[in-house]
Amino acid sequence: MSQPQRIINEIILHxxxxxxxxxxTIDQIKRWHCQDNGWLDIGYHYVISQDGTIHEGRHVSKQGAHCKGHNQNSIGICYIGGLDDFTGTPADTRTPMQKKALIGLVKELMQKHGLRPEHIHCHNEFSNRACPCFTIASFRRELSSI
Ligand SMILES: [Zn+2]
Structure with missing residues (x-):
């Protein structure tokens, strides 16, 4: 009860x-993050499998490690995929179940933390990476269309 609440003002998609x-699996991602970076826990707060299952990663009350310069007040959500099966190049590979789960989770978190669509971001807005392989403009359209 005495633990101070972390202020959330961004949701970042990966x-x-x-x-x-x-x-x-979330355990694999956790191993990658811990072994490659020397972290103690997975960097994301939520991970969404191809079947639309939402897995909880690092607890939202704790700062994540997923977007340089933006970790302190954000929630990091990651979907599994992002590379085309045949070419291995970046692509929006979200399954319909993943899309539905992602939008549902983002809307729930927006409500919980009093966020608006402009508080939602893609990793690719803050780095040269393709991650999450779609644009924030297209995601905001998805948010408003469902
Ligand atoms: Zn990312």
């Missing part, structure tokens, strides 16, 4: 940059 149909 992908794992793995092949579209490759199954990746």
């Amino acid at each position: 992908c794992t940059a793995t092949l579209a149909t490759q199954p990746v």
